[in-house]
Amino acid sequence: MNSLGWAIIFKMGCLCTKESININGTKYIVLDHIAQGGFSLIDLVENSITRKRYALKRITCYSIDDQNIGMREIEICRKINHENVVQVVDYVLKGSADIVINTTSQLYMVLPYYKNGSLQDHLNIRARTKDFMPEAQVLQLFLGICEGVKALHDAKPEPLAHRDLKTANICLTDTFEPVIVDLGSATEARVQICGQQDAQRLQELAEERCSIVYRAPELFSVQSYCMIDERTDIWSLGCVLYAMCFFKCPFDPIYEKGDSVALAVLSGNIHFPEDSAYTHDLQDLVLFMMRLNPMERPFIYSVIEKAQDLVSKLESRV
Incomplete structure (x- = not known):
């Protein structure tokens, strides 16, 4: 057989051996690898019947605790039914994790696929040519993010905090609406710390699950007796x-x-570029959220109100 014939066979073999995953009776074909996080892999997949594309999040669970954390993420996604917070399309848990006998399980989560990528991807593109977003556009996007945060903070019976808000965890829809994703770090917002052991446990959890450059100051050095609340997210929102x-x-x-x-x-200390194209009002909004003392930091309602005031102020100048 000539080389062309072998090439065709190898190509066909490659196409035929694309990985497929069955989730509750629906077959998904893996098309590409999108990202890898500290605890998960995310692939681009396609429904074999409808050809609609999704993001497939795979979490390898080494223990029952790992499984519980993954299932908790699904529970939170389904509880927060809001357009600015990611929704779970489907999920399945395969296998059984047992650290004693060294077995693992796989949690598969089918999520919407955002072809525009993350806000961080968008900022990286703009950064190459120093293409600053107009202030009105910044505020419009920011208010959408705030609405997603508000949905978490308004959760019943207890407020929830995302605890890892960052530009890489905000995706952009086809209409450029922001969607908060990756709720793997989300948890009950209000935590009463009673003693050094509680403080150490929370600090270690923050080191493991909260990105360092967006992490609130109270999570770097947790006090032995204090209350941590949803305003950890407000600091991250300022970032x-x-x-x-x-x-x-x-x-x-x-x-x-x-x-x-x-x-x-x-x-x-928060430093702004001297040649900033943005108003002092917008810089003040950042500082309003990034107060060192969490008890002096605003709740999300005040942030939204202040941002809306800035939008009105900009519109009145037009």
């Missing part, structure tokens, strides 16, 4: 708004230089 304006969050340069992010965050 997100800063990044929307200047392509990076305030502490990215510190991290990139290898300096201590913890010291930088706990200093509470």
Whole structure:
């Protein structure tokens, strides 16, 4: 057989051996690898019948605790029925995790596929040519993110906190609406810390699951007796708004230089570029959210109100 014949056979073999996954009777074909996180893999998949594309999140569970965390993410996604928070299309748990006998399980979550990628992807493209978003567009996007955060903070019976809000965890729909994704770190927002053991446990959890440059100061050095609440997200939201304006969050340069992010965050100093194209009002909104003392930080309602006031102010100038 000539080389062309072999090439055709190898190509056909490749097409025929594409991985497929059955989830509750629906077959999904794996098309591409999208991303890899600390606890999961995300692939681009296609429904074999409808040809509609989705993102498939795979979580390898090494213990019952891992399974519970994954199932908790699904539970939260389904509880928060809001257009600015990701929804789970379908899921299945395969296998049984048991750390004693060294077996694992796989949790598969079918999620919407956002072809525009994340807000971070969008900012990276703009950063190459220093293409700053107009302030009105920044505020419009930001208010959509705030509505998603509000849906989490308004959850019943207890408020929820995302605890890993960042530009990479905000996807953009076809109409450029923001959607908060990756609720794997989401948890009950209000935690009463009673003693050093509680403080150490929360601090270790934050180190494991909250991105360092977006992490609220109270999670770097958890006090032995304190209340942690949903305003951890408000600090992160301030970092997100800063990044929307200047392509990076305030502490990215510190991290990139290898300096201590913890010291930088706990200093509470937020620096804005001198040649900023944005109004002082927008910078004040960032500072309003990034108050070092969490008890002085606003709740999401006040953030939305202040952002809406800025939109009205901009519109009145037109």
